[in-house]
Amino acid sequence: MALTRRTLFAGMMLPAMPDLVLAQQPHAMRLGEAAPFSRDILKAQAERLAAAPYQPRSPQAAAQAIDYDAHGKIRFTPERGLFADGSGPYPVSFFHLGRYFQKGVAIHEVRSGRSREILYDPALFTMPDDSPAKALPANAGFAGFRLQESRKRKDWRTQDWIAFLGASYFRAIGELNQYGLSARGIALNVATPEGEEFPDFTAFYIDAKAEKGAAIIHALLEGPSLTGAYTFTCRRDKGVVIDVECQLFLRRDIARLGIAPLTSMYWFSETRKPAMVDWRPEVHDSDGLQLLTGKGERLWRPLNNPPQVTVSSFLDENPRGFGLMQRDRLFDHYTDGVYYERRPSAYVEPVGDWGAGAVQLVEIPTDDEIHDNIVAMWVPGEPAKAGEKRSYRYRITWAADAPKAAIAQPALARVVATRLGNGGQPGTERPRGVRKFLVEFLGGPLTRLPKGALPQVQLWISRGSFGPYQHTEAVPNGLAGHWRTQFDLLVEGPQPVELRASLMIGGKPASETWSYQYHPG
Incomplete structure (x- = not known):
């Protein structure tokens, strides 16, 4: 072009x-x-x-x-x-x-x-x-x-x-x-x-x-x-x-x-x-x-x-x-x-x-x-x-x-941010070759979740594996229906990785599907 x-x-x-x-x-x-x-x-x-x-x-x-x-x-x-x-x-x-x-x-x-x-x-x-x-x-x-x-x-x-x-x-x-x-x-x-x-x-x-x-x-x-x-x-x-x-x-x-x-x-x-x-x-x-x-x-x-x-x-x-x-x-x-x-x-x-x-x-x-x-x-x-x-x-x-x-209906939560960082947990030695992903969703059925309830996360990758650390929580900003999920990806080699993530409530989609191509390195 x-x-x-x-x-x-x-x-x-x-x-x-x-x-x-x-x-x-x-x-x-x-x-x-x-x-x-x-x-x-x-x-x-x-x-x-x-x-x-x-x-x-x-x-x-x-x-x-x-x-x-x-x-x-x-x-x-x-x-x-x-x-x-x-x-x-x-x-x-x-x-x-x-x-x-x-x-x-x-x-x-x-x-x-x-x-x-x-x-x-x-x-x-x-x-x-x-x-x-x-x-x-x-x-x-x-x-x-x-x-x-x-x-x-x-x-x-x-x-x-x-x-x-x-x-x-x-x-x-x-x-x-x-x-x-x-x-x-x-x-x-x-x-x-x-x-x-x-x-x-x-x-x-x-x-x-x-x-x-x-x-x-x-x-x-x-x-x-x-x-x-x-x-x-x-x-x-x-x-x-x-x-x-x-x-x-x-x-x-x-x-x-x-x-x-x-x-x-x-x-x-x-x-x-x-x-x-x-x-x-x-x-x-x-x-x-x-x-x-x-x-x-x-x-x-x-x-x-x-x-x-x-x-x-x-x-x-x-x-x-x-x-x-x-x-x-x-x-x-x-x-x-x-x-x-x-x-x-x-x-x-x-x-x-x-x-x-x-x-x-x-x-x-x-x-x-x-x-x-x-x-x-x-x-x-x-x-x-x-x-x-x-x-x-x-x-x-x-x-x-x-x-x-x-x-249009049914209204679903939308992806509002994609963030990358080093894998592992704060306060621990960060493992090499591990990438952390944090995806934010907003709106839809997430605004109607009862207090204490958590949406379920569906994850998929084309290659590599997920690390043991996965966490989903409401974003602590007081905004109704604003949630984030984070997970670690372990992958070797420079070839791109396709990832997908979505939130579910009661077995039904609560968000659109986040689809991302990650280029290691």
Whole structure:
């Protein structure tokens, strides 16, 4: 995967416009010729392209000179955006090309079944007289776009809630009004010998007609291995909900086809932090993978920054949901002005039956927060072969937590912390090669335990053995339903160990299943 994608995306987000710029008079957008448009037309175009040799887009040579500093001085004027006059559900602003986004994207307005391309025009932007952007040709195109907040809000010019920028990446804010992790249209051959491929959204069609207040965005995907036709129905609620419908047309065999991929950053947390690597207690956009299997089991997998690229597969059939979540919401756990405690969680809910396959979690070593090093995606069990047509529908919810359907009745306690330490007991000589695990659970049936009652612990490991010391207790902080269990693991060799733990009451699950991959050493 592109490890610097997170940094580049953050760097290209446009800053707030000064009042002087906002006061300028609108400039009419230049539009191309009208052409018929419908979702069926887009699907036919994607299928037609898949039957022909792949034609890669050429980067704009002049964009190479637009470095980070130069790009920051190029600002789009919101009043000059699409639907800024209120003719569409949300105003649309455009990202300018630059060194890190050199390929132009065609962006169209759709009205009454007709589309017209919005032509690049430097007059839509303010830039210094000596800006290298002035060397771009008239047909340069845009790097991407973002949806501004509703014009009913006074701050709509400076506040946006969805952005599409780079390859097939897009992201949205959550209910805490903060960007964080990203989604992608597709993920191809992540962490495979074949090498990862990054198809592009090459054309967008933004509909002026709202569907119950939702913004409707169509997109054409193109890459060496496949093409695709996408529709995004985007709703601005407490957070953001995006319904995705895609048709894929495969040009050639694909070793690892990643559906509904999410991409995030995890450097370290309270679980494992290298000594004195950073002054902050934790640094991550997401801290775990949440799963709801086809059979209704709920799992929580704390993320790792592993010593080598690691791919974990959670086999399933007709999954009900998965997401990269940010559960830790306490500022004191980060103490950073970039608001990691506000980063959104993103949760995917399949629509219809997806059959057999696996939710795969890819974790890549990183030594800094500038790198996206986590991918979660659905990988179908059936091999992806050239000539195939595949369709998928799903919903992505960007919020502080998973949607209600993912945590519905019966309510279970949730994992709230994973801690590691040396094995053995305090006051005794600590044995070598023994690792202590402490897992904290909160809520659910644990809040109703009678005084003096203890939940039962179920433990499982893939290799090694449990030490004699195991202990479960209520966390002594007076918070109802807050429990922790701790145990020792004895293991030899550097190979990873899979562990599972859950709490039971009366033979019934009282918590979700904690699933962790431990890397000895």
